[in-house]
Amino acid sequence: MANVVVVGSQWGDEGKGKIVDWLSERADVVARFQGGHNAGHTLVIDGVSYKLSLLPSGVVREGKLSVIGNGVVFDPHAFVAEIARLGAQGVTISPANLKIAENTSLILSLHRELDGFREDAASNSDTKIGTTRRGIGPAYEDKVGRRSIRALDLANMESLPAKVDRLLTHHNALRRGLGHPEVSHEAIMEELSSVADKVLPYVDRVWKILDDARRAGQRILFEGAQGTLLDIDHGTYPFVTSSNTVAGQAATGTGLGPAAVGYVLGITKAYTTRVGEGPFPTEQDNEIGEFLGTKGHEFGTVTGRKRRCGWFDAVLVRQAVVTNGMNGIALTKLDVLDGLDEIKVCTGYRLDGKVIDYLPASQGAQTRIEPIYETLEGWKETTRGARRWNDLPAQAVKYVRHIEELIGAPVAILSTSPEREDAILVTDPFQD
Ligand code: GDP
Ligand code: IMO
Ligand code: MG
Secondary structure (H helix, E strand, O other): OOOEEEEEOOOOOOOHHHHHHHHHOOOOEEEEOOEOOOOOEEEEEOOEEEEEOOOOHHHHOOOOEEEEOOOEEEOHHHHHHHHHHHHHOOOOOOOOOEEEEOOOEEOOHHHHHHHHHHHHHOOOOOOOOOOOOOOHHHHHHHHHOOOOOEHHHHHOOOOHHHHHHHHHHHHHHHHHHOOOOOOOHHHHHHHHHHHHHHHHHHEEOHHHHHHHHHHOOOOEEEEOOOOHHHOOOOOOOOOOOOOOOOOOHHHHOOOOOHHHOOEEEEEEEOOEEEOOOOOOOOEOOOHHHHHHHHHOOOEOOOOOOEOEEEOEEHHHHHHHHHHHOOOEEEEEOHHHHOOOOEEEEEEEEEEOOEEEOOOOOOHHHHHHOEEEEEEEEOOOOOOOOOOOHHHOOHHHHHHHHHHHHHHOOOEEEEEOOOEOOOEEEOOOOOOO
16 A cells, blocks of 8 residues: 555554654655644654654654645644754754645634633533643634634735634633633734744645645655544543544545545554543553553653553454554554563453443443453563564563454554664555
């Protein structure tokens, strides 16, 4: 298959950035298709860390075209700041190597504020989502509500005032209702005109650029953000993000047809983590969770929040294999399990006295399910940095094989440390 889409199989932070960086050597174009700067993708190259939020992970490699698709919600201030931050690390980003879709919806200060107002007003864990407070949800609401300011609108200062008025009619009603001061038309116009010159040089017809690339035989790598259980339809609703994170969105979020997507690679952590509120059946709020969190450095890239940690949940990943149509997975952070006496894997749930093999869709049932575990023997040797299958201890191989069986998908790539080159390639997704 010519193209590859990378998606998260769990609640995000599976190591998508590392795998996208690694695979991008074989790609010509790297395209983001949903989410925004709520994402935090860390790459480590020769000991140096690069943290990407809004920009595709392909920007760190010279000679690759990076694309921000129409499915992304785009914060122009975050964009300018991220380019400056990466510039200080020696990464050059210009309109020659980065394109932003003209029909991408913008995140403005009023979206960020509304996200914060709502989170602050939510009094308990039933109503608080634990968002990244980046304005992602409010920006997607405005997109679907047909009142977004989009990237191409920055080029047309005459028609902008009417669009801003329509947006403010909605937002100021909400702000009054939440007990916050209104925003003025002038403030938003000023905000937009202050970023227009910085953004417009990058704005282009992305669907056409990608189609031309495809026709010229170039390879496209679609980079997902978040993970399947944060998907607005397939995740643990309402404790989700506001976009479709599954592979089907790669087509819609860039302007290509579904056949262009190609191989679907699910990035899958060898255990489970989650940031923010919401159900987490295999969570280990104990010394096991502490072990995984400390050894795996499980702190959010974007907000610095401590990630909740638990055992691998094969039920959730098996379901993600289906909802994404995964051809294979990249299993990451196996090295974090080194040294454990035994390792548990969730293979089913008990719900109201019955055994089930899927994640129930209702919020109530999701909080009542109890995991059913299998216990596997651990290994004492290190897997960290392994680059050949034969270097893995027998018990680690057994764990990987067992996961493949439980989830119904093969391991195409095994990652054994944060470093770019520390991975074992089993199947090349671009060749499969
Ligand atoms: P993403 O959001 O899916 O891109 O993942 P993050 O970058 O937020 O979190 C994954 C973290 O794990 C990052 O700090 C990576 O450097 C690190 N990482 C990725 N793969 C591995 C691995 O195989 N082993 C270890 N120990 N760390 C890894
Ligand atoms: P990457 O791409 C992990 C979570 C937030 C919150 C919920 C909604 O690094 O894997 P939002 O700000 O999107 O409205 O928050 O989604 N969340 C993530 N968790 N990794 C991410 O991205 C996330 N992006 C959003 O913590 O629970
Ligand atoms: Mg992350």
